[in-house]
Amino acid sequence: MTLENQLETLERVDLVSIDCSIWSGRKRLRSDDIKLGAGGKLPPAQVASLGSKRIIDPEDLSVFHALKKRAERTCEAIGVRFLGGYAVPREKTEAVAQTLGEIAKSFTKEKEEFLQRYDGAVEAWVRQYPDFERQLRKELTPLEQVRTRIGFEYAMYRVAGTATATGHLGDQVGRLGSQLLREIAVEARELYEQSFAGSAGSDRKASRKSLGPIRRMREKLAGLGFLDSAVAPMVKTIDALFAVVPKTGPLEDALYDQALSIVLILSDPDKVRRHATAGLNAAGMPAGQDAEEELDPEVEVAVERARTTPARDTPSESLYF
Known part of the structure; x- marks a missing residue:
């Protein structure tokens, strides 16, 4: 920075x-x-x-x-x-x-x-x-x-820097973006353990309660998006999920996969940054072989399910990454 x-x-x-x-x-x-x-x-x-x-x-x-x-x-x-x-x-x-x-x-x-x-x-x-x-x-x-x-x-x-010297203050300001993504990762991992772990098999279902933490993480990211350029694409992806979530009922099937993929990305700052830079192809998959090979198996499975059984009225290019 x-x-x-x-x-x-x-x-x-x-x-x-x-x-x-x-x-x-x-x-x-x-x-x-x-x-x-x-x-x-x-x-x-x-x-x-x-x-x-x-x-x-x-x-x-x-x-x-x-x-x-x-x-x-x-x-x-x-x-x-x-x-x-x-x-x-x-x-x-x-x-x-x-x-x-x-x-x-x-x-x-x-x-x-x-x-x-x-x-x-x-x-x-x-x-x-x-x-x-x-x-x-x-x-x-x-x-x-x-x-x-x-x-x-x-x-x-308010903390003010100077045009001549920022010292350690400058270093700490420069790390704010990484700190934001680390804090979000902690929340996302907790949410995964509470709402998604163990349900990624045949029973692809999660309670609507899981949407609350995702929304809170979205609001925090949106408010501090200026700290890291990787944040804005992540917020857009989360917004795509909320655009198609029904007003009632649990998250099931493709919607479950979409929410799970978002939580898995948020759980790792490196994944958030790859999400922002990999780009998308028409199927909602990261463009380029190198980007695809970097994904965790859990994310790949969730994305493949969503690709083959897309959520109703969900634009394919706005799925998970």
């Missing part, structure tokens, strides 16, 4: 940073916490494990982990990891800020409610395990310490 392209990329993204801290509710398990020998007991598994002990029910902290995860998913859905945060398309920054603002308010509300019931929650937890009560009570964390260890903040800012 040239310096000009790097600067242009920086002009099209904003950086979102999430700073979320959640008190663990744990303390180190000490040797004197465990009684061995005659009459000795190991601490309950719910209380102690892997060298630590819980001094409060972990369920009391689950809401904070859920809110943190929601914030991360908000950024991951349309942005790509960059400089310890997320590079988000500038036109979508306002929407991300609104969602993160709502999460921040919910986090603050849940924190105050948790702190109000903290003493009672700790007492209830300790009383559940009378045989381990002494070990728990000696490690209780004061309320004010807990207050400082729970928090949620986010920041949004």
Whole structure:
């Protein structure tokens, strides 16, 4: 990526940073916490494990982990990891800020409610395990310490390069396209395992639920298409699938093959790039022997099925690659 392209990329993204801290509710398990020998007991598994002990029910902290995860998913859905945060398309920054603002308010509300019931929650937890009560009570964390260890903040800012030197910033900007395709590949592999693995034989069928992840990957790619020239052809291929998917019913036969081929391509950044450069022949197959030989067997099988049993009203030249 040239310096000009790097600067242009920086002009099209904003950086979102999430700073979320959640008190663990744990303390180190000490040797004197465990009684061995005659009459000795190991601490309950719910209380102690892997060298630590819980001094409060972990369920009391689950809401904070859920809110943190929601914030991360908000950024991951349309942005790509960059400089310890997320590079988000500038036109979508306002929407991300609104969602993160709502999460921040919910986090603050849940924190105050948790702190109000903290003493009672700790007492209830300790009383559940009378045989381990002494070990728990000696490690209780004061309320004010807990207050400082729970928090949620986010920041949004713009990173500017210079015409004279970009240093490591330029290198990281240049890798954003590859990072985008790697993140998409992780999502695609998860989708394959959940919805397509094991069903590529005689039972070529997948639930409509698989369309949701494909659509989300499409939106992320479309929003960040300027990061890599291989993205636009991939988005076009996904759009061809959605153009012919019926409003109801599972993905079957040729439509299943079409969706499977897209997922298999998305699961490997190299396949996405070959998809963008191989070209198509009239049957929807990559033009040229070399391009065809590079395809995985799974993709070849899916494409051959679709070629011989095309989906209704699906243009052959817009099938899988």
